[in-house]
Amino acid sequence: MNHEKSKLAQYLSEFWRYRDLLKLLVSKNIKLKYRRSWLGYVWSILNPLLIMIVMTVVFSSMFKRNIENFPVYLFCGQLLFNYMNNSTTQAIFSINNSAALLKKTYVPKYMFTLARITSGLVDLLFSLGALVLVLIATQSRVTWYALLFPFVLLQLYVFCVGLGLFLAQANVFFKDTQFIYSAFTTAWLYLTPIFYPLEALPEGIQWCISHLNPMYFFIGQFRALVYSGTMPETYLIISGCVAAVAMLLLGMWSFMRSKDRFILYI
Amino acid sequence: MADKQVMVDVDQVTIRFNLSSQKIDNLKEYFIKFIKKELMFQEFLAVKDVSFTVHRGEAWGLIGTNGSGKSTLLKAISGIIKPYQGKITINGSIAPLIELGAGFDQECTARENIFLNGCVLGHSLKYMEEHFDEIVEFAEIEKFLDSPIKNYSSGMKARLGFAIATMVKPDILIVDEVLAVGDYKFRQKCEKRMKELLAGGTTLLYVSHNIAEVKRLCDHALWIDKGNTRMIGEVNEVCDAYMEEMKN
Numbered sequence: 001m002n003h004e005k006s007k008l009a010q011y012l013s014e015f016w017r018y019r020d021l022l023k024l025l026v027s028k029n030i031k032l033k034y035r036r037s038w039l040g041y042v043w044s045i046l047n048p049l050l051i052m053i054v055m056t057v058v059f060s061s062m063f064k065r066n067i068e069n070f071p072v073y074l075f076c077g078q079l080l081f082n083y084m085n086n087s088t089t090q091a092i093f094s095i096n097n098s099a100a101l102l103k104k105t106y107v108p109k110y111m112f113t114l115a116r117i118t119s120g121l122v123d124l125l126f127s128l129g130a131l132v133l134v135l136i137a138t139q140s141r142v143t144w145y146a147l148l149f150p151f152v153l154l155q156l157y158v159f160c161v162g163l164g165l166f167l168a169q170a171n172v173f174f175k176d177t178q179f180i181y182s183a184f185t186t187a188w189l190y191l192t193p194i195f196y197p198l199e200a201l202p203e204g205i206q207w208c209i210s211h212l213n214p215m216y217f218f219i220g221q222f223r224a225l226v227y228s229g230t231m232p233e234t235y236l237i238i239s240g241c242v243a244a245v246a247m248l249l250l251g252m253w254s255f256m257r258s259k260d261r262f263i264l265y266i
Numbered sequence: 267m268a269d270k271q272v273m274v275d276v277d278q279v280t281i282r283f284n285l286s287s288q289k290i291d292n293l294k295e296y297f298i299k300f301i302k303k304e305l306m307f308q309e310f311l312a313v314k315d316v317s318f319t320v321h322r323g324e325a326w327g328l329i330g331t332n333g334s335g336k337s338t339l340l341k342a343i344s345g346i347i348k349p350y351q352g353k354i355t356i357n358g359s360i361a362p363l364i365e366l367g368a369g370f371d372q373e374c375t376a377r378e379n380i381f382l383n384g385c386v387l388g389h390s391l392k393y394m395e396e397h398f399d400e401i402v403e404f405a406e407i408e409k410f411l412d413s414p415i416k417n418y419s420s421g422m423k424a425r426l427g428f429a430i431a432t433m434v435k436p437d438i439l440i441v442d443e444v445l446a447v448g449d450y451k452f453r454q455k456c457e458k459r460m461k462e463l464l465a466g467g468t469t470l471l472y473v474s475h476n477i478a479e480v481k482r483l484c485d486h487a488l489w490i491d492k493g494n495t496r497m498i499g500e501v502n503e504v505c506d507a508y509m510e511e512m513k514n
Contacts, residue, residue: 021382021388023385025382035373103346104369106362176293
């Protein structure tokens, strides 16, 4: 027990020592993303906004779902799902892409994965600006509950860190991970009620999604706060937190178990 | 001798390396290799059962032919590779110069890279700000601070890398044949800097094929041959024996 404790303390002090590295990597990721682009950071807001407009036009004319205030309904789901999708997809390559560095100096390896997920989160925060614009443009009724949104983003962040760590270490040993994952997220996208209501699905599938799809927990909570202006169901809050912590533990466990062998494969 | 603090203790260390000529990159191969039990890799022992102890303030030269395991051993001491067997104990901070500028991001400017590389070595941003001017001055790159590092010459990158790594006073400095790209003037400057650090109590582990340089800088030497310890001891003795063998 004592040994375990000192090991944990060691990890924490190492993380603390390298905290500025995380800060730098995050700002580097964001800076490089928009370097030499004319609109720069504005794209973080403009890009999701444009996609949302396209999707709103497509879905409101093609399918008559009768979802009230569809742009906001769609945007809430889309923002969160895109963050999860983009940040974890980038995290897959975080170890492989840092091979040159990891072979030559000692750095806590998870920093690169963590930096990817964190820079995605910063991007998401920019995109929330677009959400505010949509809320104003559609003259939506917003309640004080909306201010609780950081609590949902925290769950999602923890979840993505866990998933990112798991994928990054898997991709070191098994490069097919990246391709499997891209097919997987496509299926995941359609199995998450982003542009349709959950009730539109057959009952069996409805049950699966509302019990097994973590993105449903996060998007459900976020929508309750921002779109409906109510407190989320307790069920969603609890399952969201459990999913996030479980994913984090799985990611950390798999990463810690294999990190010393990375060097032999990258 | 005995009362000096032990800085690096390498105890019967064996290091395994992945030699796998074809990496297993798809499922079919994966299953075939799995059945044949060749899944993980073809094992290759780069360093076999090497032991030595370095005390505070000593300077050790590691010599040997190409591919004899010198760099691998240094990587294990820096914590990059975990030894397969045996144990390595380190007391104090390490500045590894395995490859100068390994932490550089090609797309970033020199200014950004100084901070990035410093943080890779475990320093804080504040610390790097305090030493920024010193680094730039030593590396002699004032004019090019804001150009991307991909436009730098290898000599410039080496200068910058060396400047960052030695700006801190590390307890242990690990130098792996990195100064070969610098010009004569810069190598003189680096040697001077290393001597300053040595005088200040830093412990040095130095890999070089330039035996004269090893003799000048180091007081002990370890000769590794194909992963095995060939000779260990006082620098001149080991170097002379090594040169003797090389001539034959």
